[in-house]
Amino acid sequence: MIETERLVLRLYTHDDADRLFDMMRRIEVAKWSGEGVPMKTIDEAHTRIDRMPSRAGDRPEAGVFAVERKDNGVVAGMAVLVPIPASKDVDREDEEIGWHLHPDSWGNGFATEAASALVARGFAAGLTELYAVTKPDNGPSQAVCRRLGMEDLGLRTDWYDQELRAFCLKGPGEPVK
Numbered sequence: 001m002i003e004t005e006r007l008v009l010r011l012y013t014h015d016d017a018d019r020l021f022d023m024m025r026r027i028e029v030a031k032w033s034g035e036g037v038p039m040k041t042i043d044e045a046h047t048r049i050d051r052m053p054s055r056a057g058d059r060p061e062a063g064v065f066a067v068e069r070k071d072n073g074v075v076a077g078m079a080v081l082v083p084i085p086a087s088k089d090v091d092r093e094d095e096e097i098g099w100h101l102h103p104d105s106w107g108n109g110f111a112t113e114a115a116s117a118l119v120a121r122g123f124a125a126g127l128t129e130l131y132a133v134t135k136p137d138n139g140p141s142q143a144v145c146r147r148l149g150m151e152d153l154g155l156r157t158d159w160y161d162q163e164l165r166a167f168c169l170k171g172p173g174e175p176v177k
């Protein structure tokens with residue numbers, strides 16, 4: 001469990017399936033990740049929760065976290081610190097931070113607050129840099145990257161076999177290359 005001023009980040013359980021489904025069934029959330037297809041059934045939320053541990057791989061600091069508000073216990077959304085899949089024929093191993101909030105929780109600073117905690121967790125675990133990748137026109141997510149102090153790397157094809165706008169944050173003491 002990770003605690004911030006207003007949030008608790010904890011692993012998902014199947015009790016979170018309804019709320020996860022209510023976030024990912026919405027096109028305004030789903031369109032920004034993967035194939036951009038909204039969830040259609042609650043079963044997809046349960047399957048996603050089952051697969052979360054494998055997304056973290058063998059990295060102890062990694063995880064897919066439910067972002068719970070301290071004031072009312074509602075899960076505002078999801079924040080991740082996970083290995084990022086390199087594109088085919090690209091030889092690199094990186095970790096990414098990422099975020100999705102339910103629309104009812106946008107505009108409160110929750111994504112930035114949750115991601116800041118994951119940045120601290122990643123660097124405390126010895127990572128020297130963290131990446132975030134966004135669809136090229138995802139302004140709100142790019143704004144989160146900027147609020148975190150990430151460097152804009154422009155459009156890159158190193159990850160997910162797609163052209164994505166990438167951002168990088170170097171750990172304390174790491175030179176910016």
Ligand SMILES: CC(C)(COP(=O)(O)OP(=O)(O)OC[C@H]1O[C@@H](n2cnc3c(N)ncnc32)[C@H](O)[C@@H]1OP(=O)(O)O)[C@@H](O)C(=O)NCCC(=O)NCCS
Binds near residue numbers: 105
């Ligand atoms: C990307 C996404 C998480 C950004 O959410 P967000 O609420 O805009 O981002 P933050 O949580 O950092 O909140 C920042 C906003 O809260 C406001 N805010 C209000 N109270 C605040 C507080 N106490 N502290 C900080 N910010 C606060 C900020 O002013 C800012 O608003 P602005 O954009 O109008 O200036 C959200 O748009 C989303 O879930 N989108 C769909 C999924 C998605 O795109 N995921 C990313 C895939 S790469």
